[in-house]
Amino acid sequence: MVKALYRIGIAALLQWAAFSPPGAFGQVSEAEVRAVFVVKLASFIEQIGGETKGDSLVIAALGKDLTVDFIHALCATNASGEMYLSCYTADAARNIDSCDILYISAACENPVEAVRRAEINNCLTIGEEAVAKEAKLAVTLFTFEKKLRLRVNLDALERAQVRLSARVLKLAEIVRDADL
């Protein structure tokens, strides 16, 4: 009886999943959402002094993960709207050139040095919680109850001489270095 019920349950689950109607998927890949968010964020960056970014934007990625793969895919399809996007991946902090956004994956080495270099170049640093505390990132992406959340470090923004628009700050948890 128990075994039969179990088999029926598994079979039903399989059928249900396989024949779900299009659009029934309530969830999408976390990495994909992060990547789109990183690219979208480009439209909300301002230099101190009020300048908005020009019509081209460079995203650098340090390390390799699924989010980085999706960022590359988005750059290839130029998915940010009006801006021209280019992106590259660096395997070490010393290989980071000029960029507007630096995405730091959890798998990277020496994130502290990477952030230091990025801040000198007025670059916005974004990454996961795993490296946020050590590297003092400007924007930290994390997931809470299966939804993307972001934390903005005002001290890091000041160091990089970068501003984020009020629309982004309204969605974020605001912190300082000492809170990380």
Place this chain on the structure above:
Amino acid sequence: MDSKRWSIFQAVTALTLFVPVLIYGARRVEAQQFDLSDLSIEELMSIEVSSVSKKLEPMSDAAAAVYVITSEDIRRTGYTTIPDVLRLVPGVEVAQVDLNTWAISARGFNSQMSSKLLVMVDGRSVYSPLFSGVFWDAQDMMLEDIERIEVIRGPGATMWGANAVNGVINIITKSAESTQGGLACSQVASSENFGLVARYGGQLGSNSQYRFYVKGFDRHMEAGNTGPDLPDYWSSTRGGFRVDSRISRKVDATFTGGLFTNRGQYSLNYITLTPPYSGLSDSELRSDGGDFTAKLNYAVSSKSTLSLMSYADYLEHNHPGIAEKRFTVDVGMQHIWSPNSRHEVVAGMEYRNSSDVLTDGLGVSTPVPSMVSWLYSAFAQDEIAILPAKLSLTLGSKFERNFSTDWEVQPNARVMYVPARGHKVWCSAAKAVRTPSRMEYSGVFRLAAIPPMSVYNPTPLPIQVLGVSQGQIVSEKLTATEVGYRVQPHRELALDISGYYNDYKDIRGFETGQTVVDMTGPIPNVTQYVNFKNTNYSHGYGGEVSIDWKPIDIWRLRGGFSVLRLETRAAVDNILLSGVLPPNADTVDPENQAWLQNSVSLPHNVDVDFIVRYVDHLRDRGVASYIAGDARVGWTVSQGLEIFTAAQNMFGGKHTEFQSDIMLMALSRDIEPQFLLGATWSFGHLTR
């Protein structure tokens, strides 16, 4: 396993392995119709994302066999007790004896009171000095509060002290900040089981957070084909709190506490001097207790942190064999600092005082009903970066003085080499000791009764064998050598391999003592005293492999395999002892164990997990090998509400997992399949 069971096993495994592939295919098709780039940042933050886990855990930098179980891992197993969760750690043996008793060990010597495994909860030792071991029924904390469980196989004595011989289990709970809001979880299960958990966390001023919880359950198990012909039960109520406070930018404090009361069935065999020379006791096991811990962290500088910790623990454990009331107080400090870029030093000291009052029970007594035991210790360890990011050496030692064996020194040396990115090779050599238990130090055990005119007793009087301590017992000693290799070729795949050789000396055994003929008592008998003495020695070797693979974003496979060979030899001085008390009468281990967990995140916020476990037979104990399957399906109906169902111990039907050869241990029962239905509701959470 018979062919029918094997067919079911194959069918279910194949199905669950194909599910993610089908789903992934379906998702790829659908992804073409759903462009995330069209969404605003607000919309991106409102859609639910799927990830079996955010990422694979980064490879540990520790030169030791470490395995970490996260909060999410625990949730997805569907397990309801910590011992069940530990089944998924390679190299750890978990056997359920009855509803509230487990035998748990690492790398051998498994018994109901496994003496060589240290267990800590947030830095508080829950290892009982009475028989040397852990009362797992007293550690049934709220699983939702656990941040992670770190299991270190192999000696950890330099950092953790005596009794961390074959392993250390560190249970680390979540901060109050990360458990804000409310949570309620209720579940019903087969065999009239019912459980309820409730927790609430909030803010205390601007710099402090709190949470408190209550947990209660009532579990029943029918009498099986083996073991006592009585239903088993376990009911428990407990509650606790945690407060985290940031006193200043450099100082934070944590206070935790809890109270519990347990009632359960406990069946054991005890010795009698009249035929059939043993009796069966079915009585209630009652345990009550509480604990309070205070911890203070002071960030002296960016390179130096000082921690002070103190805890008090009260336990009243009314075991039918002997009743115990114990009060323990512990004070310790630890300092971590980096004098320069190549050194990270950890040093600390600790004092513990434990007083007890014992009441004699069935077959166990003590001439010293009340005793105060103590220990103080100091340790230091330096991690030296010989070649930064390439080669490191860790040297350290613990110096401990205790009331029973005086000074113990437990050094270790560990080397970690990183030949290339994603590859780590380590090796270590360490010494550790297991100090005598309270009852080995001053206890009297009625171990066996030998009928008259039998193989071991040609006399016309029954012989009772009494184990006693004559103050000659010293610590058991281990010299361990380990090697390990971790590789993470890319972010989605990790492999961890470790091997070890353990050389044990001074393992507790028995030595023939006095023989006394008692013709004056109500039952004339011969009493053969055997003295606890460190007569035995052992050696063991083996290895563990664990793999973690996330081939696609919604699918994760994890598995583990362990092999163990352990041999114990005794310097037996008496033919009677060799027959009646074999050297490993109270311990027994499976030689091979394996498990595989398949985790899939399906559409509509449905999580499916399936676990298959194999445990080898227990040699000479008549416990057969078994394959068991566990499954969980969880559906997040809306934000904060999850409904789940789980099944445990499928495939094998009823089976026995452990059997002890000595009296006074809980009698093993058939472990039966269990089905469970529950719901978890969380509400009013703050930002994370």
